[in-house]
Amino acid sequence: MRESAAERHARLLDLVRERGTVRVAELAGLLGVSPVTARRDAEALASRGLLDRVHGQVSWPRATGPGAPAGAPAGAPAGGPGAGEGLVLGLLAPSATYYFAEVIRGAHEAAARAGARLVLRISDYRPEEDRARTEGLLAAGAEGVLVAPGWRGPEDRAAYGDWLAGLPVPAVLLERRAEPGSPLDGLDRVSSDHAHGVLLALRHLIGLGHATPLLVARGDSPTALAVRAGYTEALAVLGLEAPRPVIDSVPAEADPEGFERAVRALYEAVRSGLASAALVHNDVDAIEITQRLAPLGVRVPQDLALIAYDDEVAALADTPLTAVAPPKRQVGRHATELLVERLTGGADEEPASRHVSLLPRLRVRASCGAARPVPPL
Structure with missing residues (x-):
């Protein structure tokens, strides 16, 4: 028959009464339960004043009014400052x-x-x-x-x-x-809600008078894939159609030719008049793209309004990059x-x-x- 919580609490109290003080981390092994269950049981008994709980251990109550969670003053609620003491x-x-x-x-x-x-x-x-x-x-x-x-x-x-x-x-x-x-x-x-971040970027560029911005993005991480999915969602929210498929980017150091193809695709889109704005994931790619476009005659922001995604190093570019900053x-x-x-x-x-x-x-x-x-x- 499965042991009830009340029976388990009784065993815990017996252990502490016999030993005087027991580390919470040891209770799981002594009781044959998971560490989480042992910690919750100790917390519940301490909150009822049946045990003292201080610095990752429980003790038999003193006469001075036990019951405060570890690391907190008497009467402090569980989950407040110091509630994780010893974790x-x-x-x-x-x-x-x-x-x-x-x-x-x-x-x-x-x-x-x-x-x-x-x-x-x-x-x-x-x-x-x-x-x-x-x-x-x-x-x-x-x-x-x-x-x-x-x-x-x-x-x-x-x-x-x-x-x-x-x-x-x-x-x-x-x-x-x-x-x-x-x-x-x-x-x-x-x-982070990356779809919201993409929507912020596209709405900002459109508000500046640009037609549907392009997306240049990698596809090698959950963030990159979320940005791609967010682009599709944002176009729908804004009632827009993509001017062309997403331009696939890759790390320049790992695939120089693939990265150059992405730069060239964006260059052609700007020079043909297809786009005057772009969102680029991530900061490093955005900085390198602006550096590659300059010798080709495409200037940021005069010819291309650009927003980066991540905001790790975007502010350090020659032309500081507007960026979406996830709340990392x-x-x-x-x-x-x-x-x-x-x-x-x-x-x-x-x-x-x-x-x-x-x-x-x-x-x-x-x-x-x-x-x-x-x-x-």
């Missing part, structure tokens, strides 16, 4: 540079505020290694994980994704979206806060899973020919 959180990211550097920074700041320790693993965009690296985080003591799989496209998600739904600890997806209806779709996730740091922060809340919440009711979308901003600079954002259409 170990894992973070799997595909890279520690460029886009994900800010995501990691936001996660680290939120973990520090909660009194938790963050452990990092990098997959280097090798999705076949995601599972082993996440298991390494669990072996290092992670009681919950933030996961940005190294997927590059839907095929990677299909081949290397299902294991995430079977993790023994809470998991939050970072900047990744599951296939609707799949096992992963029930996980918590926090991501906030994604890391909100995901970490969500995970801490899930790990330290009460045991009475399982919190609902959440899909959180954060909106990018448009940072207007010189490359689009406008000193400030134009009013919405």
Whole structure:
């Protein structure tokens, strides 16, 4: 017969009464339950004044009014400052540079505020290694994980994704979206709404008097694919038709000829009068494209109004680039806060899973020919 929560709580209280003090991390093994269950039980009993919980451990109550969550003053609510005291959180990211550097920074700041320790693993965009690296985080003591799989496209998600739904600890997806209806779709996730970012860019360019802007984009990451999908959605919202298919871009260092074809395609579109504006994913490609176009006689913004997507280094271009800025740091922060809340919440009711979308901003600079954002259409 399955043990009830009340019976499990009674066993926990007996253990603490016999030992005086027990680390919360040890309770799972002693009780034969998951770390999450042990932590929630300890939190629930402490909130009722049946245990003292301080600095990652529980003790038999003192006569001085126990019950405050670890790291917080007496009477502080669960989930407030210090509620994650003693927690170990894992973070799997595909890279520690460029886009994900800010995501990691936001996660680290939120973990520090909660009194938790963050452990990092990098997959280097090798999705076949995601599972082993996440298991390494669990072996290092992670009681919950933030996961940005190294997927590059839907095929990677299909081949290397299902294991995430079977993790023994809470998991939050970072900047990744599951296939609707799949096992992963029930996980918590926090991501940027890239479709909104693309809409901001196109609406701004059209408001400046340009015809339908072109899209120049890679296809080698979930962000790139989301930007492409967002372009189609934005055209529909704005009642426009694409002047031509998306111009496929590739990293210049990896495929110089492919990158040159993208530059040439954009040049021909501008010179033929087909387009006078473009959105380019990502910053690095946008900077290199402007450098390649200049010797061909296409100037930014005089001949081509250009907006970059990512806003990592866009402001450093010779002509500072207007850019869509996904809320990368906030994604890391909100995901970490969500995970801490899930790990330290009460045991009475399982919190609902959440899909959180954060909106990018448009940072207007010189490359689009406008000193400030134009009013919405």
